[in-house]
Amino acid sequence: MNYIYETHRIYANDDQGKMIVNATFPFIKPGVVVVDHTYVDPSLRGQGIASQLMHEVYQHVKKLGFKAVATCPYAVVWFKKHRECNDIIDEAVQTTLAPECQI
Numbered sequence: 532m533n534y535i536y537e538t539h540r541i542y543a544n545d546d547q548g549k550m551i552v553n554a555t556f557p558f559i560k561p562g563v564v565v566v567d568h569t570y571v572d573p574s575l576r577g578q579g580i581a582s583q584l585m586h587e588v589y590q591h592v593k594k595l596g597f598k599a600v601a602t603c604p605y606a607v608v609w610f611k612k613h614r615e616c617n618d619i620i621d622e623a624v625q626t627t628l629a630p631e632c633q634i
Contacts, residue, residue: 532552532580532583534552534584534587536591538595539555539556539557539558539564540553540554540555540556541553541554541584541587541588541591542554545572549572550570550572551571551572551574551575552570552571552572552575552580552581552584553568553569553570554566554568554569554570554584554585554587554588554603554606555567555568556588556592556599559600559624560624562596562597562598563597563598563599563600563621563624564592564597564598564599564600565599565600565601565602566585566588566599566600566601566602566603566606567602567603568603569581569584569585569603569605569606571584581605581609582609585605585606585609585613586616588606589613589616589619592619593618593619597619598619598620598621598624599619599620599621600620600621600624600625600628600632601620601625601632601634602628602629602632604631607631607632607633607634610634611634617634620634
């Protein structure tokens, strides 16, 4: 997949220019982003694309030197399953979020 990287977003379009995957992670405070949205087109679901997208988010956020928290339900579950990627999680901020967002 040909991902397009922006500071606070990663996405990909199909051959017709339609967005087919998207993740957003704006700043929640200086140096800390919040993974607040992930999207995979229904035609691609069930193929591991969302997990692949989250790996891209993880690598991109880490490369930029940011910490992260997650409020997107998929991202929360993904970080729970991929504990090896929790090195970018800002635990102090994550623990202040709603109970359903605890990693």
